[in-house]
Amino acid sequence: MTAIQRIKQKFFESQVWRSIFRHGYPDTRRNQSLAVLSNVFLHLHPVSVRKSGIRLSYTWCMGGISFFLFLVLTVTGVMLMFYYRPxxxxAYNDIVQLREDVAMGIMRELxxxxxxxxxxxxxxxxxxVFLTGSYKPPxxxxxxxxxxxxxxxLLLSFTGxxxxxxxxAIWAITVGTNMARATPGAGHEGPFSSMIKLGDIPLLHSGSDVRFALLGGRFVAAPALLRFYVLHCVGFPLIAGVLMAVHFWRVRKDGGVSGPL
Amino acid sequence: MADLKSEIKCPSCGESRLASSFLTSKVSGQKICIACFRKEKKAAGASGSEAAKASPAKAETPKAAAAEGGEAPRAAALEAATAPAAAPATTGGLAAEGMAKCPACGKEMDVKRFVTSKKSGQKVCNMCYQAERKAGKADQPAPSAAAGAGAKAKPKPVAAAAGPHASAAGPVPAGAGGAAAPAMAAPGAARVRAQTVRLRSVDQPSGDVDRRDFLGWLALGWTAFTAASAQSAIALGRFMFPNVLFEPPSTFKIGYPEEFEIGKVDERFKASNGIWVIRSESMIYVLSTVCTHLGCTPNWLETERKFKCPCHGSGFQKDGINFEGPAPRPLERFRVKRAEDGQVEVDTSKKFQYELGQWNDPESYLVV
Structure with missing residues (x-):
């Protein structure tokens, strides 16, 4: 046995290595399965994938690319939070600063x-998914x-x-949130809004409807900026993260990536 | 003994307790309450009494002992298990394993599912037993012979289980009976225990909190939890509505009518309050600066005599009527009136729409 082999053996049989990886080198079917099953980062992933599941012409890899982009946006977004004040x-000057002065400010463009x-x-x-009929049972x-x-x-894109x-930004959000005025039963210009009143006093007005709660005011101003910032950086990514876990897990549980019939 | 659910006095501590929680004392042989029984058991365990050591099965489930009908049959059964040759075959004609016919319904069934009927004293199948029990409950609200059975040595399941070594019907071959006895003793006892525990739970469930009470508390707990959650959800929703706004007030004074030039669009309050003030020959009216297309702010182009929206190109005439671009309706007007000090007062909380005929409302303009 050469010295290198001995070192190698010592390394792979050390307690540190064996405490992290509870299986041998993935050169058998069993160890290959264990490599996925016993890995916290891969446990949502199926142990085996059908050949069609990785055929680019079938899946376009759009789900995987979406997830990859989500990771990129999470990393770059957290980096931007070190400079941006909502x-x-x-706010505006921090964006300009990121573009003009900050080293690697390209993070913002990314x-x-x-x-x-x-x-x-x-x-x-x-x-x-629609074209391949993958929305069908199960x-x-x-x-x-x-x-x-x-x-x-879309909400992440909108709040960002x-x-x-x-x-x-201000006018786009002004126009966008004006739609919330017409929310049925919740926006002050929407259907049924005139029915929600106490005697003659309308309960649903521009200072009490769903748009008001969204913007923290009657029009897009500083409170709206702060609210959108919190939703953009914490609220929506958190919900999306949980749902993504469910989404990937269900892909596995529903029989893996759908294949050609 | 009386009804299981009635309260009786414990002879040991003198407290009144539920009859179902009474057990036979191992010291006095009297029925005592479960608290006293536990105390007694603890004391016995501390002194390392021989009795506790000799019969581990006894200490195992003290609660059900009362329901079981006292210690006597159990002790007998254990003896039978450890010394099978001497034990009487009090099996009620049943083997410990295999199939048997139920005398009540006549079905063939595993003997492990047989229970002693409270009516006939016969071994009947579990299904018949449950039916009998249900019927008994409906007939008389408090039928319970089991708790008071006391000294009455009924042929209990333990006795039935002890059978294999005594009766020929058991799994142990009859010829091997005597010789194999010491070796078989231990597993035999274990089987007795396992079986008694299972049958007892069918026989007479008893405890400090019964199922109905438990479910009641569970329902109450969940109801309280749901109510608290709903309340916090409402509170969180309310949290999103600020009480103090850093916005211009909706009612404000803009100066005296003479300050506004006839035929001109006054843009002084556009940025601060979102209004244009226009004075014609006979009146003053106030236009909203919100484009009726998608809510942008148009600009007044003096040379072209029109309001032009930079977002999508909607155009409005000086009176607010739309004439080009995607805007679907004219600009809105706000309430305007003369304040007590003679100034013009605008109220942006009240709007007037042309297409609804509201521009004829005298509140929508100020005659000067």
Whole structure:
């Protein structure tokens, strides 16, 4: 036995190594399964994948790309939080600073373009699932989870849109949140809003409807910026993360990535 | 003894307790309450008394002992198990294993599922027993012979279980009976225990909290939890509605009518309050600066005599009527009136829409 082999053996049989990896080198079917099953980062993943499941022409890998982009956006987003302050006073200048002065400020462009790409890839993923009929039983529930994830992606994109706090952002969010005025039974200009009143006093007005709660005021101002920041950085990513775990787990439970019939 | 659910006095401590919690004392042989029984057992365990050591099965489930009908039959059964050759075959004609016919319904069934009927004293199958028990409950609210059985040595399941070594019907071959006895003793006793525990739970469930009470508390707990959760959800929802706004007030004074030039669009309050003030020959009216298309703010183009929205190109005339672009309706007007000090007062909480005929409302303009 050479010295290298001895060192190798010592290393792989050390308590440190064996406490982390509770299986041998994945060169047998059993160890290959254990490599996935006993790994916290892979445990949502199926142990084996059908050959068609990794055929690019079938899946386009759009789900995987969406998840990859989500990870990219999480990392770059957290990096941006070190420089960005979500107040009307600082927000715009911090974005300019990121662009002009901060080393590796390209992080902000990565975040922006990654966000655009994720919206596109999530849509394409949905399109592929629709075309291949993968929404059919037993995958109906996972389709529903996927639809919620699509909405969350759009909401993440929408809330992130306001954060640069420039004219484009403010007016885009003004226009976008005006839709909330027409929410049935919850927006003050929506259906049934005139029915919600106490005697002559309307209970649903511009200072008490769902848009007011969303913006923290009657129009897009500093409170709206802070609210969108919290939703963008904490609220929606948290919900999306939980639902993604469910989504991936259900892919496995529903029989893996759907294949050609 | 009386009803299981009635309260009786414990002869040891003198407290009144539920009859179902009474057990036969190993010291006095009297029926005493479970608290005293436990105390007694603890004392026995501390002194390392021989009795406790000799019969581990006894200490195992003291609660059910009363329901079991006292110690006597159990002790007998244990003796039978350890010394099978001498034990009487009090099996009621049943083997410990195998199939037997139920005298009540006539079905063939595993003997392990047989229980002593309280009516006939015969061994009947579990299903018949349950039916009998149900019927008894419906007839008389408090039928319970088991707790008071006391000294009455009924042929209990333990006795039935002790059978294998004594009766020829058992799994042990008859010829091997005597010789194999010491070797078989231990597993035999273990089987007796396992079987008695199982049968007892069918026979007479007894305890400090019964199923009905437990479910009642469970329901109460969940109801309280749900109510508390709903309340916090409402509180969290309310949290999202701020009480103090850093926005301009909806009612404000903009100056005296003479300060507004006839035929001009006054843009002084556009940024601060979101209004244009326009004075014509005969009146003053106040237009909202919110485009009726998607809510952007149009600009007043003096040279072209029109409001033009930079977002999507909607155009409005000086009176607010839309004439180009995607805007579906005219700009809105706000309530305007003369304040007591003669100034013009605007109220942006009240709006007037042309398409609803509200511009004829005298509150929507101020005659000067």
């Amino acid at each position: 107040t009307a006073e600082f 975040h922006r373009w990654g966000a655009h790409a994720m919206v596109i890839s999530v849509w394409l993923h949905m399109y592929r 995958r109906e529930f996972n389709w529903a989870v996927g639809v919620i994830l699509l909405k969350l992606t 849109y306001l954060l640069p706090w420039d004219q484009l």
